[in-house]
Amino acid sequence: MAKLTIRNAVKRYGALEVLHGISVAAQDGEFVVLVGPSGCGKSTLLRMIAGLESISDGEIEIGDRIVNDLEPNERDIAMVFQSYALYPHMTVRDNMAFSLKLARRSKQEIERKVDDAAAILDLAALLDRYPRQLSGGQRQRVAMGRAIVRNPAVFLFDEPLSNLDAKLRMQMRTEIKTLHQRLGTTMVYVTHDQMEAMTMADRIVVMRGGHIEQIGSPLEVYDAPANSFVAGFIGSPSMNFIDGTVVDGGGALELEVAHGPRWPLPDKARSYVGRSLRLGVRPEHIGISEQGVQSQVIIIEPTGSDTHLQLQTGQQSIVAAVRDRITVSPGQPIQLRYDAQKAHLFDPTSGNRLN
């Protein structure tokens, strides 16, 4: 178990810089999720921690050792790959025992550790099979087993669930989380799936284009996104953004939108009167009412628990997620209200949070 500290990590491939000075720390035993769109540099950062990529600049510290110049196996980490990377010519048992054999541990110790890990992951019946004889979920568990037997200070996961179907993904999510609670080891988990990030993380690191956009607990990131990128990336369906100018409509503040109806604004927008603003509203904070913002139903998507409405207000597409069962039909005009106290305000040019 150990703390992981990354200071100003930079990665360059030749002249191309893909990570521009990343600083983040994981506390001992913390479950940190790196999340961001594809190509933002999550895997690169994880591989730099693992020692599979060199560190162009900056420092990575595991426990109280700077690991920049250490080989992967000296860093006290274990990694689970997206493709699992189980050695195809070895049985499950040999896959799990490989690192211990290389470290010349005794036969009894190897056997004990493999059996322990197999028991934790429910792999005992599969130990003599080859990877090709396993299902996706089983392979995933073997990959975790291979990591566990090494008893590392930090576990690294690179999109370990993205090759699984939706149901198995949910199940494995729980298993990994359970494993974390059981082992109490520091874990760094990479995913592009914000739902995985929200449900699994103690702390989320949102990345984009080689920068960190925000670090925080799942609810902090959700409730107070640092900018409109994070706001749009975290949460499903995504937050609605409405750009316009703040006007004082006779006491009540309103957002004047080009070619569309005005949106009411909370009082905290008062200092921005006359200036342009980006209003962010989460779909679940929008409801239908007798009077409000005029809009039209385009598509109705019932998910069972709630209903997603694709709406058109002026030239803007809006998504609302309503809990109550409603009877509307495509093309029908409806009025929207939203919880103004839960509105998010952003600077339309920088995208930064204003309140």
Place this chain on the structure above:
Amino acid sequence: MMLGKHTDMIARPRPRSRKWFRGEGWTALFFLLPGLIGIVLFLVLPILASIVLSFTNWQLLGSARFVGISNYVRLITTDPQFWTVLRNTLFFTVEYLVLNIIISLGLATWISSLKIGQRWFRVIFFLPTFTPLIAVAMVWMLIFTSGGLFDSLMASLSVPLAGVLNDRTLAMQAVVLTSIWAGVGYNTVLFNAALDMVPATYLEAARIDGATAWDRFWKIRLPLISPTLFFGTVMTAITSLQVFDQIYVMTKGGPGSSTATLGYAIYQRGFQNFQMGYASAIAWVMFALIMALTALQFWFQRKWVHYDA
């Protein structure tokens, strides 16, 4: 009723396959015909003929007389050259095979570790494969001939080594060296391609597991390319049991019979002594040897070849 149902079930897929043979099948056959005629004329018929010939005393001219298995009997019991030839062939095959596989695997590994110029090295090592073996052998013959380049090189290094082609033991080594030069490129490119196809994540996982470069080669890469390695070994063994061109050009089987192999003996008996029946018998012994060795290799592959990747 039951019977009707049954036959119906069995008969159902049939009309389809028959139709296939009637329609596209004939068209396909039509397109295959030129190749097929060639194969029948120049492969199937000669093979059948050589079986028949091996039981006769045909001398190319004149008529053939059926002699039963006496060609084979003579070969194994009285022919003074046969066992030498067999030993030479096996000696060549073993030495050449081992050296070829080790060198080509080494080169392939070295090329795949290069950061730049991989493609160039692949082309360079593959070049001898396009070059006619006869031409290669001639060049090497000129190098090794008495007073040739090799001799003057050895002289300038003050190594007492000259006229290797006239030496009973060294002549075979010159043939092996020539064969290696000509044959290593194909396996190098083959193994290099296989090594490059081993997914990088296996090697990365192994690095994290603490495998040194040495471990990664022996415990991960080699097992994962073992099917290709097996293919290369079997093919190389087959071609080296048939070795002929180099020997024909460089040593004519000499000095004495020290480099005469089965392939050369077939030529000698068939086209110098015109003992076609006898030559055919040697060819069939060679065939049996190749079959046996290949079968042995297939049997052994269970111990070392992994087809799971």
